[in-house]
Amino acid sequence: MHIVLDRSGATVGAIRLDDAGAVIDERTIPADDLVDFVRTAEAESPRWVWNDTRAWYPRLLAAGVRVSRCVDLQLSHRIVRMSTLTAESDLARALPGPWDTAPELDEEPERRHTALFEFEVDGAEAHASPLDEFRAQSNAVAACAEPGRIRLLLAAESAGALIASEMRFAGLPYSVARHDALLTGLLGPRPLAGARPAALEQLLLEIRDALESPTLNPDSPPELLRALQRVGLMATSTRSWELRELEHTVIEPLLQYKKLSRLLTANGWAWLDAWIVDGRFRPDYVPGGVVTGRWATRGGGALQLPRHVRGAVVADPGWKLVVADAAQLEPRILTGLSGDTAMAEAGRGKDLYEGIVASGAVDERAHAKVAMLGAMYGATTGESGRLLPRLTRAFPRAVRLVEEAARAGERGEIVTSRLGRSSPKPGPSWLAAQSVASGAESTDADERRARSQARDWGRFTRNFVVQASAAEWALCWMAGLRNRLTELAPSARIGEGPHLVYFLHDEVIVHAPASLAERTAEAVVDSAAEAGRLLFGGFPVEFPVTAAVVDDYAQAK
DNA sequence: CACGGGTGCGCG
DNA sequence: AAAGCGCGCACCCGTG
16 A cells, blocks of 8 residues: 655645555645654554655654655656666656656755754645655556566665665664774864874974975975975876885875875864764665665765774663674675576685685685776786686676776766666767767867777766665665664664664674674565665575674674 | 866765 | 776865
């Protein structure tokens, strides 16, 4: 059963549909009664259909109401609109409408400090009927050749939207005291606003002294570069890895300065003030925020939390963190996509890269890793490029799959993930460059530029099939895990039983009562295996996950 | 002064 | 150890 919700002003329309999509009940509810309505109806486990999870769910969560399933029409629309699997549908062939323009939710005040905010439906969208859109999507899916794939994708994407709201609601348990201690240890005591911490001040003096530039601002790359060249250092950029190669007394303090300066500006006291409230980090997750279907975040840099501050992520007393990481996810995804049985064998029961070494393809684990990454990213030079022929000989099917995705992209074609997310078409300037180069009047420069852009786009599509399919696996993993966690503590509200608090592409953290931590770890492993079956059926590719039960994030691996 | 591109670096 | 995918964010600096 589905219940379609449609807000207009102070009321909400609720339309109940049976499994054939026929209306069985229709009513109008005062917006104030929505929470009670949902709470009651949730007992029947409907799939809630709404335009945008972020516009509906936070208020329900705040009122203690959790829903088990939904259709996020916004997210689903983007997938169905773009997918090659549904390309013949009315929805895909229609002119752009309100569901296409639909809003990057623009600035909402006080977004950062509350989980309770909601977005108002704006004018254009108020007229877009969720029921019509839901039917258009259902028709598009039902009519396509392999409805199972895209149906699973839409369910997983929508589950991800629920999880994102729930994770923000619960928040990542975060110790201000530990983070502050780390900052103080490295930088010195917190300075007054605008002042430089003692450690940075000291390093600045050393740098200026070593470069004989008493007013140098090392934060300015052009200025720094000139100063380095003045003392005879042949740097071409100020990147750390390049500076590391140089020999001069300035290098050590300079590298240290860059490191600490980065810590201060990205995750310093200001970040702590802005993002950690009541011992919780609540980043704004954006499901589907990346073309490949990965999540993005807005504000707080939640997906770039540096490894060396992770000790500040601390379980509450009596609770544990279950930190889980999918091992070599993308190569395993490629294994499943290509049906490469040799690579599946290499990944069976062990580290995939070690398995590649054991197969005799390469000599050491580091080589296996760099060769695999190079194959998936399109490296042509360096060690990775040199190892590719050996990889190809050992695993021809896997390598062929990414090569074909690259060739398709170079021709300007679309590629599609395992469950049906399709890559965008190249833009007008790309097409123009190709057509100029193939014209009769083209110059060598035109052709070089077109070839280079074609290869760039080929690297994008090469990686797209893997990264997008990996993102789908991760969504299925989390959705399955969420269900299992609910079973472990059926009546608990979010935050009372084990619940997801963090997601980082191929890694999750569950905050769990200590008594349920071990069973949570089992759920993590079982969900990973289930996700593998959902994507690849009986094909014997394994998806091992490490699940560590710890008190703080730094203790994991 | 606002804005956007460039640089550099954090994450997978 | 570096160059090849996807991001977000802080900062600098040139432009309008």
